[in-house]
Amino acid sequence: MASLKDLRGRINSVKSTRKITQAMKMVAAAKLRRAQAQAEAARPYAERMEAILALLGSAVASAPGAPPMLVGTGADKVHLLVVVTADRGLAGPFNTNIGRLARARIRALEAEGKQVKLLSVGRKGAAYLKREFASRFVGEVTFAGKKRVDFADAEEIAVQITEMLEEGGFDICTLLYNRFRNVITQIPTEQRLIPAPIPEGVAASEGPQALYEYEPTEEEILGTLLPRNLAVQIYRAILESAAGEQGARMTAMDNATRNAGEMINKLTLNYNRTRQANITKELIEIISGAEAV
Amino acid sequence: MATFQFELVSPEKLLLSRPVEMATIPAIEGEMGVLPGHAPMIVALRGGVIRVQENGTETEALFVAGGFAEISAARVTVLADEATPLSSLSRAESEQRLAAAEAALRELPLTEPEAKRDAAMARVLAMQAAVAAAGAA
Numbered sequence: 001m002a003s004l005k006d007l008r009g010r011i012n013s014v015k016s017t018r019k020i021t022q023a024m025k026m027v028a029a030a031k032l033r034r035a036q037a038q039a040e041a042a043r044p045y046a047e048r049m050e051a052i053l054a055l056l057g058s059a060v061a062s063a064p065g066a067p068p069m070l071v072g073t074g075a076d077k078v079h080l081l082v083v084v085t086a087d088r089g090l091a092g093p094f095n096t097n098i099g100r101l102a103r104a105r106i107r108a109l110e111a112e113g114k115q116v117k118l119l120s121v122g123r124k125g126a127a128y129l130k131r132e133f134a135s136r137f138v139g140e141v142t143f144a145g146k147k148r149v150d151f152a153d154a155e156e157i158a159v160q161i162t163e164m165l166e167e168g169g170f171d172i173c174t175l176l177y178n179r180f181r182n183v184i185t186q187i188p189t190e191q192r193l194i195p196a197p198i199p200e201g202v203a204a205s206e207g208p209q210a211l212y213e214y215e216p217t218e219e220e221i222l223g224t225l226l227p228r229n230l231a232v233q234i235y236r237a238i239l240e241s242a243a244g245e246q247g248a249r250m251t252a253m254d255n256a257t258r259n260a261g262e263m264i265n266k267l268t269l270n271y272n273r274t275r276q277a278n279i280t281k282e283l284i285e286i287i288s289g290a291e292a293v
Numbered sequence: 294m295a296t297f298q299f300e301l302v303s304p305e306k307l308l309l310s311r312p313v314e315m316a317t318i319p320a321i322e323g324e325m326g327v328l329p330g331h332a333p334m335i336v337a338l339r340g341g342v343i344r345v346q347e348n349g350t351e352t353e354a355l356f357v358a359g360g361f362a363e364i365s366a367a368r369v370t371v372l373a374d375e376a377t378p379l380s381s382l383s384r385a386e387s388e389q390r391l392a393a394a395e396a397a398l399r400e401l402p403l404t405e406p407e408a409k410r411d412a413a414m415a416r417v418l419a420m421q422a423a424v425a426a427a428g429a430a
Binding site: 216 | 300302303304305306307320321322332333334335336337361363370372374375406408
């Protein structure tokens, strides 16, 4: 049996762990609110963009010589996976879930004889996937040490992807990220980026279609709109993932705090029992000593 | 006077959304003033200043670095690459960014595809517009 001193030490160490997890939970809650607000603020732009894209995309997609970003390269050989994870751990299964999804996807694609390339956003996913798939990596982006991710960061990634597309680096591009549903649920999601899925229904719901004039031409507008849309989609994924990360961390730290509390209760009970046993033992020693005299 | 719904959004947030009487937009082929009942159009924007009129006076002026605008009879939606109210646009910062854009253009080798050079040039022009707008404010 552990001595009183050992027990005291363990209780204290669990107590300080609980203090840390509690503080981390509070920090995550505060950051979550900020991340959610940022994600919310980015929504109108993405929605409007989708509406314009729906308007333009369906008209141009069927025309010959449509941009590859819209219709793809026509082949289905090389897949680029963009994996968005957090830069920090201690967020429960948040990073592992994405890692697992990515791994399953890579395995499935390679089993079909396709070539896979990886672009990771966030340190944790990179570390996880590098163990197995280091040879597939084509790039790595991290926002570690940055206070907030802004649109320019997403744009850089989009530019990188666009350049790869122009050089014929891949045929199909898919984005893997944690979609934020609510504080306790994040859904690992796959989203195709290239060829761009044309949003439907947005334009159709507005009744009879007005005839738009374009300045400059439709193709030129589409040519600048598509890379922007790519950046917007990536930006959205990063923001959702950031909000999800904080949510996951909050839940994980809440659990940890609760577990620490339970542990302290058990240890305290144990400590008190041991203390009492010691007192009883001493009393018996004194009494039997007195009787002997 | 008649009004129409004017919306200005940047990727980071919704900046304006309210009925206005007139908006002046820096379209790529020249400034255009939009009044209610305008013909439906989709235009690309260059760097410049968006001005909004309500009750006969100019109430808002924002610098945008480019983007798109969707115009219909009752609504104008501007998707700006970045938007800054003129009052918070600093001249010194704009000049710095102009210098950076010019340097980026100079460093682009002539072998690069034309689209890329165009994009760099557009950036320089947008930043020149920013400096001009900041100077005027």
